[in-house]
Amino acid sequence: MRKKVFLASMLAALSSAAPTFSTPAAADEGQTFRMIVQEPRFMDPNLVDDGGVAIQTQLFEPLAKIQNDGTLVYLQANSIERSSDGLTWTVKLKPENKWSNGEPVTAMDWEYSLKRILDPSIASGNAQFLTEIKGAKAYNSGETKDASAVHIKAVDDFTLVIETERVAPSFLAKLALPYITPVPQAVVAQWGERWTLPEHIVSNGPYKLVARVNDQSIEMNVNSFYAGKKPTIDTIRMTVASGDICEAQLRAYEAEEIDFATCIPIQDIQRVRQDATLAKELITNLDSGTWWVQYDNSHAPWDNKDVRHALSLAIDRNALSSVISDGTAAVANTIVPPGIPGANEDDAIKGNVETARELLAKAGYPNGAGFPPFTLTVRDSASQPIVAQLLQQMWSENLGINATINVMELKAFAAWVNARKNAPYDMITALWVSDYADPENWYGDLITDDYRNSHFRNEDFASLIKQAKVATDETQRIETYRQANKIFEEQQPMSALYRETSLWLVKPYVKNLRPDTTLRLYPIRDTEIVR
Amino acid sequence: MFSFILKRVLASIPTLLVVYTVTFAIAHLTPGSPWDSASANRPMEPAAKAALDAKYNLDAPLHIQYVGYLWGAVQGDLGPSFRDPTQSVTDIVKKFLPTSLALGSMAIALAIVMGLLLGVLAALTRSRALETAILFFCTFCVSLPTYIITAVLIVTLGVGLGLVPTFGWKGLFSTSAIVPVVSLALAPMAAIARYCRNCVLEVMHKDFVRSARAKGVKRGRIIAVHILRNAIIPVVTVAGSYASSVLVGSFFVESIAGVPGFGRYFVLAVSARDYPVIIATTLVYAVIVVLCNLLVDIAHFIIDPRTREDVR
Numbered sequence: 001m002r003k004k005v006f007l008a009s010m011l012a013a014l015s016s017a018a019p020t021f022s023t024p025a026a027a028d029e030g031q032t033f034r035m036i037v038q039e040p041r042f043m044d045p046n047l048v049d050d051g052g053v054a055i056q057t058q059l060f061e062p063l064a065k066i067q068n069d070g071t072l073v074y075l076q077a078n079s080i081e082r083s084s085d086g087l088t089w090t091v092k093l094k095p096e097n098k099w100s101n102g103e104p105v106t107a108m109d110w111e112y113s114l115k116r117i118l119d120p121s122i123a124s125g126n127a128q129f130l131t132e133i134k135g136a137k138a139y140n141s142g143e144t145k146d147a148s149a150v151h152i153k154a155v156d157d158f159t160l161v162i163e164t165e166r167v168a169p170s171f172l173a174k175l176a177l178p179y180i181t182p183v184p185q186a187v188v189a190q191w192g193e194r195w196t197l198p199e200h201i202v203s204n205g206p207y208k209l210v211a212r213v214n215d216q217s218i219e220m221n222v223n224s225f226y227a228g229k230k231p232t233i234d235t236i237r238m239t240v241a242s243g244d245i246c247e248a249q250l251r252a253y254e255a256e257e258i259d260f261a262t263c264i265p266i267q268d269i270q271r272v273r274q275d276a277t278l279a280k281e282l283i284t285n286l287d288s289g290t291w292w293v294q295y296d297n298s299h300a301p302w303d304n305k306d307v308r309h310a311l312s313l314a315i316d317r318n319a320l321s322s323v324i325s326d327g328t329a330a331v332a333n334t335i336v337p338p339g340i341p342g343a344n345e346d347d348a349i350k351g352n353v354e355t356a357r358e359l360l361a362k363a364g365y366p367n368g369a370g371f372p373p374f375t376l377t378v379r380d381s382a383s384q385p386i387v388a389q390l391l392q393q394m395w396s397e398n399l400g401i402n403a404t405i406n407v408m409e410l411k412a413f414a415a416w417v418n419a420r421k422n423a424p425y426d427m428i429t430a431l432w433v434s435d436y437a438d439p440e441n442w443y444g445d446l447i448t449d450d451y452r453n454s455h456f457r458n459e460d461f462a463s464l465i466k467q468a469k470v471a472t473d474e475t476q477r478i479e480t481y482r483q484a485n486k487i488f489e490e491q492q493p494m495s496a497l498y499r500e501t502s503l504w505l506v507k508p509y510v511k512n513l514r515p516d517t518t519l520r521l522y523p524i525r526d527t528e529i530v531r
Numbered sequence: 532m533f534s535f536i537l538k539r540v541l542a543s544i545p546t547l548l549v550v551y552t553v554t555f556a557i558a559h560l561t562p563g564s565p566w567d568s569a570s571a572n573r574p575m576e577p578a579a580k581a582a583l584d585a586k587y588n589l590d591a592p593l594h595i596q597y598v599g600y601l602w603g604a605v606q607g608d609l610g611p612s613f614r615d616p617t618q619s620v621t622d623i624v625k626k627f628l629p630t631s632l633a634l635g636s637m638a639i640a641l642a643i644v645m646g647l648l649l650g651v652l653a654a655l656t657r658s659r660a661l662e663t664a665i666l667f668f669c670t671f672c673v674s675l676p677t678y679i680i681t682a683v684l685i686v687t688l689g690v691g692l693g694l695v696p697t698f699g700w701k702g703l704f705s706t707s708a709i710v711p712v713v714s715l716a717l718a719p720m721a722a723i724a725r726y727c728r729n730c731v732l733e734v735m736h737k738d739f740v741r742s743a744r745a746k747g748v749k750r751g752r753i754i755a756v757h758i759l760r761n762a763i764i765p766v767v768t769v770a771g772s773y774a775s776s777v778l779v780g781s782f783f784v785e786s787i788a789g790v791p792g793f794g795r796y797f798v799l800a801v802s803a804r805d806y807p808v809i810i811a812t813t814l815v816y817a818v819i820v821v822l823c824n825l826l827v828d829i830a831h832f833i834i835d836p837r838t839r840e841d842v843r
Contacts, residue, residue, distance in 0.1 A: 036698065039799070041568070041614070050570040121586070123579035125571050142578040193616045214615060214626070215799070216700065216791040239699050242799055243786035251697040255690045379569070411563035411804060418567065418574040435572060451573050 031234040033510070033524055034258045036249045039215050039240045043196035045181045045203075046117045049125030053178050054262075057521050058220055058236060059203040060181035061228070063091060065517055066173060066437060075228065076105065076182075076204065080175060086167040086472055089175070091160040098225035099184050100208035107154035112185040114162075115139075115147045126179040128445075129435070132168040167470050169477060170444075173436040178521065181205075206231045206525040216240050231525045244382070253505050254278075259529070260513060260522070261505040266382055269326040269503065283504040286330055288337050288518040289433030293376070293391060294494040296425045298455035301372060305491060306363040309349055312495035313356035314398040320390055321498050324383045328503060332496035334489055335442070339518075342439040342481025347489040348496075353398045360399050368400025374426040377406040379413040384429055387497065391429075403427075420453040428452075429497070434518040439481040444469060447488065456493035532832065539828065543821040550817040551604075551810065555597055558809045565589075565613040565804040587613060600810065610807035614800065620811045623796065628815065631785070631792035633703050635778035638715035642777075643770055646720040650727025650766075651754070654735070665724065672721035678783035681714040685788065698789040711788045715781060719773035726769050730762035737761075764835050771827030775820040 040052035045060040063077040074080075078092040097105040114133075117124045118140045127140045134151035138144045151163035164171055174180065183195075184202050191200045198212050206228065207220035218238040222231050239258075241248040249261035250268055264272050272278045293311070295302035302308065317331040333348035351359075357367070365371040376391060378384040388405045395401050408416060417428060430452045435441050445451060448465050464484040471477035502520050506513050513527045566575050566583055584590040588599065603610060609620035618626075653665040672680075688710065689697035701707045734740060735758060743753050785795035793812065800808035 041570075043617075049573075050568060120576070120578040121582045123566070123575060123583045125568070125573060125575060125579075127576065127579070128573055140576065140578065142581070197617055213791065214618065214623075215796065216789075239789065240791075241698065241786075241789060242795055248698045248787075248789065251685060251690055255693060255697045257697060257699075409563070409802075410569035411567050411802065412561070413563075414569045414574075415563035415567040432572065445573070 031232075031529065033233045033236045033260070033527065033529065035236075035238055035260045035262075036241050036245060036252055036258055037218065037238045038245050039242060040218075043201070043209070043212070044183070044193075045179075046113060046126065046183055047122065047124050049179060053519060054521050055218065055238070056181070057178045057205065058207045058524055059201075059205045059209060060178075060183075061205040062176060062178050062181050063093075064176040065178070066176050068515075068517065070437060072172070072176060080172060082172070086169075087164055089162045089164070089171065091162065091175075093158040093160065094227060095158050096227040097204060098227060099202045099204055100223040100225055101184075101187075101202045102225050103184070103186075103202075104157070105182060105204045106157050107160040108157070109182045109185050110160050111152050111154040112188075113182040114152050114180070115150055116183065116188075117180070118150060119147070126177075129174040129177055129180060132164045132166070132171055132174075134163045134165045137165075167472055169469075169471065169474070170436070170438040170440040173438040173441075177436055178517070178519065179435075207236060214240075215242065229525060232528045233524055236524055246382075250505075253507075259507045259510050262502070262522070264503045264505070266324060266386075269328060272503075272505070273326060273328075278505065281505050281508060283502075283506055283514070284328060285502045285504070285515040285520065287433065287500045287502055287520060288339055288437065289431060290332050290335050290337055290499050291387070291429060291431050291497045292332070292335055292494040293427055293497060294430050294452060294454050295427050296420070296453075296455055297457070297493045299424050301363065301365070302426070304363050306359040307365075308492040308495065309351070310356040310359040310363065310399060311395060312349060312492055313351040313359070314353055315391065315394055315495065315497065317497060319394075320387060323390060324386055324498075325501065328501045329498040330501065332499045334485070335494055335496045336439070336485060336488075337434070337499055340434065340437060340439055340442055341478045342443065342485050344482060344485055347486050349489060349492060356399060360401075365401070368402075371399075371401040374401075374403055375406050376403045377408060377413070377416070377425065377428045379429075380407050380409050387429055417453060430494070437518050439478070440469065443481055443484055443488075454493050456491070458487060458491055461487045461491070535832070536825065536829070539825050543825075546821065547814065547817055551601060551814060552597075554810050554813040555600070555806075558804070558806045559593060559596075561801075561804065563804055565806065567804075587611065600807070604811070604814070609811040612800075612805055612808050614803040614805040614808065620807045623808060624793075624811060624815060627791060627793045627796045628779075630700070630790060631794060632778055634708065634711055634790060634792060635715065635774070637703060637708070638712050639719060639770065639774045639777050641712060641716040642719035642723055642773065643766075645716070646723025646770075647727055647759075647763075647766070649720070649724035651731055651759070653724065653728040654731035655754070666728075669721035669724050672717040673725075675717075676783075677714050677718065677781055678787060680717055681710060681784050681787045684710045684714060700788075700790045707788075711784050711790050714784045714788070715777050719770065719777060722769055722773065723766055727762060727766050730765055731758055734758045734761045760834065764831065767830045767834065768827055771823050771830070775823035778823070779816050779819055 037055055040048065040055050041050060042048045042052060045056045048056045061075045063080065064072055064074045066072055076093060076097055078094050081090045093105065093107055093110070099105055114130060116122060118127050118130055118136050120140055120142050131137045131140060135149040139147060139150050153161050155161050182204060187200060187202055188195045195201060198209050201209050203209065203223060206223055206226045208223040209218070210221045211217065211219040217240060220236040222234055244265065246263040246265040249258065250264055252258045253261040272282060295308055297303055321327050321329040321331055334343065334345050336343035338345065360368065376388050378388045385407050392403045392405055395403060432442065432446045443465050447456065448462065450456065461484055464480050468477050468480040468484065471480060502515060509529055509531045511528045511530050513522055516523050566580050568575070588596060600610060609624065612618050612620055612623055649665050649669065653662050656662050685697050688695045695706045695709050699707055740753060740757050743757050779793050782794045782798040784790070785792040797812040800812060
């Protein structure tokens with residue numbers, strides 16, 4: 001008897017574990033889009049400031065978007081007008097916009113959401129896109145607790161007026177970011193942080209969240225109240241992976257378990273490109289982002305321009321791309337990628353390994369003699385330890401200088417780099433990916449605000465960026481950035497290495513799935529399954 | 532028996548306190564805070580960081596945090612998760628531990644049954660070739676890391692033959708459980724088989740077995756009652772130590788096979804510096820180890836009469 005009870009309780013425990021993680025109700029597979037994603041850090045769209053935005057864009061829609069060709073398309077907005085003095089932005093919303101519970105999306109929701117993003121107590125990384133708004137900086141930094149001091153105002157149900165502190169030519173691009181979306185004020189007020197749970201959440205985008213099991217699955221259905229172009233795919237089923245998501249995706253893709261893979265593991269790129277079937281299903285798209293090696297420009301020997309030039313010219317970028325991506329990554333000789341106004345690949349420094357040796361000798365280190373030992377610190381990602389080893393080898397063979405490699409776990413690396421604001425180091429490898437296709441995102445946020453702590457200071461460069469930031473004449477603004485780019489590349493505070501290429505695998509029956517905007521989003525709204 | 536269990540339970544309290552202290556110290560000493568994002572373009576604004584520190588009491592001195600968390604934990608409140616503020620740590624334990632426990636139970640049951648069968652077979656077979664094959668197989672299983680076994684099983688059974696899904700979890704009684712169960716079971720199975728074989732060989736030549744044979748007791752009864760009962764004692768010890776590690780889940784197996792279990796969540800929490808989850812999962816792990824050891828002792832108590840004498 002006792003044995004029977006034990007067996008029964010074991011069976012009960014085992015079977016109770018099973019349904020907890022069973023797949024949500026089956027939908028018609030023909031109308032279901034299947035993919036693997038990483039667990040999003042946030043489901044609250046006001047907080048998502050990383051790659052998780054690709055998931056969020058299925059649920060929440062911004063005011064507008066800037067397409068791959070640079071043109072603006074309105075989504076939730078009917079129009080966004082700038083006043084003649086360039087300081088006031090009037091956003092007219094589409095009155096037909098609805099939340100997934102049928103309630104209208106109002107200007108009050110937008111006012112609430114933009115101020116919520118700026119609220120330091122929710123700590124949104126997206127606040128930095130809105131700090132040009134009058135009063136925003138003081139509110140976000142905690143100087144004032146009064147949200148009404150921020151100049152964002154719903155003047156009627158569907159009109160939002162925003163005032164900026166100064167003329168801000170790039171503000172429209174920021175307003176059109178997928179990171180800037182509304183949340184339903186009433187729902188957030190009712191449920192607090194738990195408003196993002198599937199049973200509470202409402203969204204304004206083409207899909208609504210219907211099921212989510214943390215770290216296992218996310219399921220979305222069409223939002224029947226969505227006023228924009230109706231999706232043809234009824235259900236999106238996302239399986240959540242941790243660890244190497246590219247490996248999980250490729251295995252599942254080859255076993256016909258998913259319809260779309262967003263990346264390929266480094267070691268499989270060559271095989272996929274040589275496989276007759278997979279090669280046809282491969283979509284490549286050059287990212288608007290750059291990996292570089294960055295020197296601490298504040299101390300010797302890195303404060304010597306000749307040293308920086310020498311190290312840059314001694315790098316074989318083709319070899320790097322070949323090893324880490326089977327040659328799919330584009331060689332980068334300049335930091336700001338093509339497509340960003342102001343970027344110019346002709347500004348790249350000229351020379352070869354011979355020139356590099358001469359420059360190092362000129363700096364006082366003939367054949368590397370007397371060059372101080374230095375450390376190259378990199379994050380523990382799939383590619384960077386390999387990049388570090390290749391750089392170490394190239395500099396040793398070409399210049400006779402020896403680097404020590406320090407590989408750090410991802411979060412430890414991020415914390416370490418953030419702590420280098422006033423602390424010296426030798427060099428790191430780093431990455432910046434365009435948030436929006438405006439030069440301010442690179443010359444302003446990355447270089448002038450120095451988010452990566454390169455400690456680069458150049459008065460001519462700083463003065464040009466200051467002028468460009470408030471220039472109202474677009475041609476003059478771009479020309480100023482071009483001049484700044486020349487100075488920047490000539491100074492070489494960072495040496496560009498390569499630009500990644502997104503490698504997608506898309507099943508042949510999936511149509512119209514294309515990388516969208518600089519953020520490589522995949523709008524499933526426009527995708528069709530044609531079997 | 533009751534006083535024996537009570538003594539063991541009381542003795543585990545200092546152990547758990549040491550585990551808590553060490554985990555708390557390591558979690559807080561590890562570089563990188565919960566708010567440093569490894570994937571975002573920009574570092575977090577200092578005001579936002581300060582607001583989050585205040586919200587989760589991370590701005591308090593460490594000794595206050597140490598005592599505060601311990602006091603909460605004793606009362607059953609394991610705190611909020613930094614990584615996912617919509618869930619409490621208690622919710623997370625309730626959600627992820629049962630999957631690992633169910634998976635681990637199945638794996639350890641499979642390991643014990645198969646391990647005993649292979650061990651007895653290797654000891655009693657008269658075929659030298661069969662014995663060598665079993666021993667080779669066991670060495671092979673013990674030597675291979677579980678993440679390689681998992682990957683190989685997925686590639687062959689999933690991608691190659693299409694018999695099991697390559698990723699994801701649809702419950703213990705589905706094909707998605709085959710790869711993780713087998714991967715987790717192989718190493719303990721091999722260890723149990725080797726122990727079992729050695730013990731059976733040792734017991735086979737004892738006097739009481741020879742006497743039983745001389746008295747004409749049937750071979751099956753000698754194996755089941757005289758040999759196995761004595762040979763199983765060290766096997767229980769080995770199975771117990773493996774059980775504690777298998778029951779809480781393996782990060783590698785759970786990550787590669789896509790099982791939403793406790794082992795995977797623990798490592799995700801470490802990567803996210805989710806201090807309350809790190810501490811809670813470590814404590815749960817420690818409790819399971821303590822429980823497994825206690826169960827092994829109780830099993831010895833039942834199987835081996837000599838232990839009962841010691842306890843008295």
